[in-house]
């Protein structure tokens with residue numbers, strides 16, 4: 278019996294992706310962004326938003342701003358029904374590859390202190406905690422962990438990306454979990 282494996286495609290965000298992005302945004306974050314934030318990222322040079330599609334369906338997205346030699350990852354989310362299939366990882370890898378191509382040396386982000394799933398993903402790509410911003414999230418008062426990568430232009434970092442890319446190529450899809458909604 279033939280097994281149909283839907284194809285995951287990661288590509289730059291288009292305006293027509295935004296309604297589906299907003300559905301995921303509302304499922305994933307206690308304080309969702311307004312859709313104007315995504316529209317603002319379209320055709321705006323410092324920004325880069327990537328979207329993961331399976332067939333025509335948006336299953337995840339990630340965004341960043343690259344200014345000078347720094348990349349700031351601003352958002353990353355995967356539809357709860359599609360988690361633990363390395364979609365978030367592929368989006369993060371895609372963003373980091375764009376950042377490196379745009380000559381960024383380091384990437385940074387903020388993540389909720391309780392969001393260990395995201396922190397583990399970021400740690401896989403060399404992000405490490407450099408500071409805690411107390412009460413950073415206004416909706417719950419939760420602390421933010423500020424994470425940075427080491428210099429991404431070094432051979433050591435390129436090796437890390439190559440190794441992770443290789444593992445992704447070999448990875449088999451796993452059974453999706455239910456994925457509880459969490460705060461950004």
Ligand SMILES: CC(C)(COP(=O)(O)OP(=O)(O)OC[C@H]1O[C@@H](n2cnc3c(N)ncnc32)[C@H](O)[C@@H]1OP(=O)(O)O)[C@@H](O)C(=O)NCCC(=O)NCCS
Nearest residue numbers: 305353354355360361362363364365366388394395397398
């Ligand atoms: C964080 C998020 C984007 C991860 O997406 P995902 O596609 O489910 O994650 P992946 O399958 O790519 O996981 C890659 C790695 O991240 C880590 N990870 C992801 N989810 C995890 C979980 N629930 N528990 C532990 N580790 C986890 C693991 O190290 C994993 O690698 P492994 O499978 O080889 O062990 C997703 O959980 C999500 O959308 N969460 C809600 C929104 C959010 O928190 N965004 C981040 C804001 S800073």
